[in-house]
Amino acid sequence: MRPVAISVDSPQESRDLCKKAGYTFPFLSDPNTDAIRKYDVLHRGAGVDGHDIARPAEFLVDASGVVRWANLTDDIRVRARPEQILEQARLLK
């Protein structure tokens, strides 16, 4: 399984984050909230100065491009747990 992080951050900001945190998986920049809107995970005006940002959400997509698992939390503090995701990833063929 390939983890991919998506936010409105610029490539430069994500580069700094990856360096600081040691992340080696892809970080994609979506400043125009193109993919964020396609997945209906836009949080209007929730960013600094009222910018639109992504709400936390995770989608597991299988090799044929079909969503196999999704987590749309209703609490910003409560995110998917790693073991929960790994369990779902093991079900992928």
Next chain:
Amino acid sequence: MSKRRRNWHLWIGFLLCLLAIPSYLAVFAKFPVTRDVPWATFLIFAAGLLLLTSGVRRAFGQLQEYRGKIAGPILGVLGLAAAGFFCFGVFYGAKQIPKSAAAPRVGQKAPDFTLTDTANRQVSLASLLTEPLTNLQTPPKGVLLVFYRGYW
């Protein structure tokens, strides 16, 4: 007059209430067990408010023995305010996120997209699904899309 004892229940209680939120943000929010249901922080607040209550009762119940008739009510109100603020954040503030009713559901096709990665390359969902993983030389069995708020 100056023989009255320091009302340490008041000050310890206030200190606990003061540290409850910073300790949640710095420590307890990092672990799902103490984050999802913030019981550790609730316990700290409960201990702090109990001590504050006891301190205020001492200050007014044993006038000759304990200090804190002015500090007591002030610290008590501040401690309660901190606890109220935390509860408001946990039970209301954190839940103010969009419903995402039109998000792709399990069994549906994931919408394709093309975005810029940290090396300024254009990357599509299709390419993420087919490009081999560097350590395995085979395409991944799937892609986990993690949308996050970012740091702007």
